[in-house]
Amino acid sequence: MTAASLQGSHDSAHSRARPGWLAWWLVIVAAMVVLIVAVGGITRLTESGLSITEWNVASGVLPPLSEQAWQAEFAKYQATPEYRLEAGPAGMTLADFKAIFFWEWFHRLMGRAIGLAFALPLAFAWVRGWIPQGYRSRLIALLGLGGLQGVFGWLMVRSGLGGEMTDVSHFWLSIHLCTALITLAGLVWTALDLHALDRDSAARPAILRPLAIGASLGLFVQVLLGAWVAGLNAGLASDTWPLMQGRILPEANMSRGLFWAVTQDPFLLHFLHRWFAWIAFAALLALGWKALARENNAGKALIGLATGQVLLGIVTVISGVSLWIAVGHQVTGALLVAATAASAHAIGGRGPATRA
CATH class of the missing domain: 1.20.120 (Four Helix Bundle (Hemerythrin (Met), subunit A))
Structure with a gap:
């Protein structure tokens, strides 16, 4: 391939790139991360994190839809140390359980929504050739961090379901939170790099x-x-x-x-x-x-x-x-x-x- 054809290929790829569009997309995802941090804080402070004892990626999207389903979820929670040692002796009712279940369910639902809000536009931009040269690996790394965040979240919950633990491990809690905030920083940094590139095609990261x-x-x-x-x-x-x-x-x-x-x-x-x-x-x-x-x-x-x-x-x-x-x-x-x-x-x- 000649130098001229290589240059032509590079110019064509550059003309298809949409750094401005990608920058705003990452800003929206970053705002969603801030929101899920808020919901995570409510989940922790209301002691809601152990109310869902399983990690069902697909079936967990919907909350219990019948009284029988609610009783089944409540029974799973009643088997946890948190219920046996704290919530049960304090007189928790099914209505009380529904309140804490909501925050953990909503927290997980938001995590799924953020994953889709990142992965689907990324795939679309990739196919359309909108991603500027040098940014694909960075966006894949951010997607990987998001996936790890889900894994760390489950490991955090699981740490509070066994033995005599009535709370999740504070070590796993810190890993879960810090990963979210590192991801947030990466989203903001990459969005600003893309914004600069949108204003000046010669801009460097x-x-x-x-x-x-x-x-x-x-x-x-x-x-x-x-x-x-x-x-x-x-x-x-x-x-x-x-x-x-x-x-x-x-x-x-x-x-x-x-x-x-x-x-x-x-x-x-x-x-x-x-x-x-x-x-x-x-x-x-x-x-x-x-x-x-x-x-x-x-x-x-x-x-x-x-x-x-x-x-x-x-x-x-x-x-x-x-x-x-x-x-x-x-x-x-x-x-x-x-x-x-x-x-x-x-x-x-x-x-x-x-x-x-």
Whole structure:
């Protein structure tokens, strides 16, 4: 094949590419991920996650449609440690079960919807030749992360169905949440790359700068600590701020060693989550300020969301982990991840088309 024909083939593929269309599609999927994070937070806070004891990909789309079907689902739940040790002694009725079943069912339904909202347009764009050169592997990786998220979600649920566990493993909870937020960051980053390409066909993908890496790592540690706090109900360890139990450093159980205490003790985890937040906050402010220097609105969003997240965290504590305040804290955390990705993209952009 001659150089001229190769160039002609490349130009033809470029003319078929639709980076702008793909960018908006990824933004919509990212918004759906933020929404499912909110529903996941409600599911966790209402203790609904173990209400469905099986993972039926197709048949699980529909909830029970008859009284007999509801009784059968309730019977499965009654066999779990959570029911035998907590919900049953507390006097749970079938009506109570239906309420928690709804949130877990809706959470899983949204997961299926996001999978379809990503996979079907991806297949269509692939067949039509709309995907620009170099982006197919990235989109496949995002699809794979979504699939892993479903697997991790089931492994999380299964961790609370055996033995004497009355909650899911906080380790699996953190893996499930962090995978969702990493996927969210990837969606935002790729959408911005595609948006830049739509504005300038010569635009190159952005790169991660050292400041962005540092701020992202700080945020990751804070999210990880927050997931462990949620999984162990450690938010209830104190309802005062800044002191815990009338002191700065709470009494932590160090009898099993430092590693166990850092990963398992509710009081120490609560302490670490509330004070490491300031390190993450400072790093995010630095990133947001740097993005502002690029005249990028993501920097404004990052600074505002980081400030709001700190305030919401304090209010969540002093409210005794009020349901809707805690959900707001989790949703703001997801938006903070998106703003961090956008700000990191802004300072890592290469070329005039990267300004937003």
